[in-house]
Amino acid sequence: MIPSNLKRLAVAMTALIPVLAACSSGSDSTSPGETSGPPAAQGITHGPFFPECGGVTDQTMAEQTRVSGLVNTATNSVGCQWLAGGGILGPHFSITMYRGSPIGRERKTEELSRASVEDINIEGHDGFIALGEDPTLGNNLCEIGIQYDDDFFEWSISFAEKPFPDPCDIAKELTRQTIVNAK
Amino acid sequence: MTGPLRRVGACVIAVLAVVTMLVGCSRTVDGTAAKAGSGDVPRNDNSQKEYPNLLKECEVLTEDILAKTVGADPLDIQSTFVGAVCRWQAANPAGLIDITRFWFEQGSLDNERETANKLEYKVESRAIAGVPSIVMHPNDPNGACGVASDAGGVVGWWVNPQQPGIDACGMVIKLMELTLATSS
Numbered sequence: 361m362i363p364s365n366l367k368r369l370a371v372a373m374t375a376l377i378p379v380l381a382a383c384s385s386g387s388d389s390t391s392p393g394e395t396s397g398p399p400a401a402q403g404i405t406h407g408p409f410f411p412e413c414g415g416v417t418d419q420t421m422a423e424q425t426r427v428s429g430l431v432n433t434a435t436n437s438v439g440c441q442w443l444a445g446g447g448i449l450g451p452h453f454s455i456t457m458y459r460g461s462p463i464g465r466e467r468k469t470e471e472l473s474r475a476s477v478e479d480i481n482i483e484g485h486d487g488f489i490a491l492g493e494d495p496t497l498g499n500n501l502c503e504i505g506i507q508y509d510d511d512f513f514e515w516s517i518s519f520a521e522k523p524f525p526d527p528c529d530i531a532k533e534l535t536r537q538t539i540v541n542a543k
Numbered sequence: 544m545t546g547p548l549r550r551v552g553a554c555v556i557a558v559l560a561v562v563t564m565l566v567g568c569s570r571t572v573d574g575t576a577a578k579a580g581s582g583d584v585p586r587n588d589n590s591q592k593e594y595p596n597l598l599k600e601c602e603v604l605t606e607d608i609l610a611k612t613v614g615a616d617p618l619d620i621q622s623t624f625v626g627a628v629c630r631w632q633a634a635n636p637a638g639l640i641d642i643t644r645f646w647f648e649q650g651s652l653d654n655e656r657e658t659a660n661k662l663e664y665k666v667e668s669r670a671i672a673g674v675p676s677i678v679m680h681p682n683d684p685n686g687a688c689g690v691a692s693d694a695g696g697v698v699g700w701w702v703n704p705q706q707p708g709i710d711a712c713g714m715v716i717k718l719m720e721l722t723l724a725t726s727s
Contacts, residue, residue, distance in 0.1 A: 361624065361625060362623070362624060363622045404649045411662075434701065436689055437655065437658055437662060437664070437699075441624070446639055446705050447632070448632045452623055457628075459650045460647040460649035460651065461627040461649060465627070466627065469625075516624065
């Protein structure tokens with residue numbers, strides 16, 4: 361999700377130094393040759409494979425958002441982010457992939473910070489849709505998370521200035537395309 | 544979880560516990576506490592679990608440390624996305640750098656390796672701070688580079704420069720060393 365107020369934690373971090381210091385001993389307790397079997401994830405079921413950006417192209421993003429000069433700034437294994445001119449001042453659009461992370465936590469975060477969070481089903485897949493309000497822009501933000509067993513993906517659409525199209529219409533369409541692109 | 548990871552995990556938990564306490568002191572949320580599913584608050588009743596450590600994940604390394612690692616002024620870094628995946632953008636003198644961090648506590652290094660292979664990234668196995676890890680090299684003209692390590696599920700970093708000529712792999716490995724090294 362798009363952050364709302366993170367600066368409050370900066371002060372808190374100073375208080376962590378003693379805790380971190382307490383973790384500083386005992387690095388010799390392992391033998392170098394020791395191997396660990398994959399500790400993995402018993403009872404965890406992963407969802408399907410999604411192509412980079414959920415298979416959504418830069419051209420589709422430009423058409424859907426009607427923002428010119430969008431730059432795909434962070435294409436990688438956990439998603440993609442598009443920013444106007446590549447900078448953070450302006451609208452934010454992103455898709456994020458979570459492989460083995462509970463959708464319930466992300467939804468809870470949204471419920472604590474958004475104007476509304478509701479259930480949604482798109483192409484037969486369940487998830488949530490969160491709507492965000494800005495005092496001057498109105499409903500400028502929409503985020504949709506869709507669950508696949510213990511995985512989920514999330515589209516985040518956030519506009520920074522008027523005029524802009526309905527962010528939830530865009531999020532729904534991009535979610536639909538991503539679901540269709542699952543392999 | 545094996546020995547060193549258990550220790551790392553214990554420290555992470557200790558740190559997060561403190562963050563939780565501090566977060567707990569710093570914000571008030573309106574409404575009445577209700578068990579998930581109890582149904583009094585329509586839009587809250589379907590959350591599947593209670594997670595008191597909300598918003599914790601992005602703070603394991605401070606923004607100052609992030610900025611320094613990617614060669615940016617600490618004033619020139621800003622968060623753009625938070626949760627189990629966090630994103631920042633930092634201004635290196637050579638250009639903008641996008642940083643991504645992920646922590647999937649029910650994920651695995653094997654699953655991240657499989658995903659990277661399907662994405663046709665070049666995947667290199669190595670140890671970082673003694674922890675089994677992979678370094679991921681997409682075919683990116685700007686030299687984007689990612690790393691994932693077998694700790695607390697799976698934890699990872701990506702650095703996506705917006706222009707060529709930046710040592711993204713060196714940066715992500717350093718960020719992972721800082722994340723995993725509780726003893727240095």
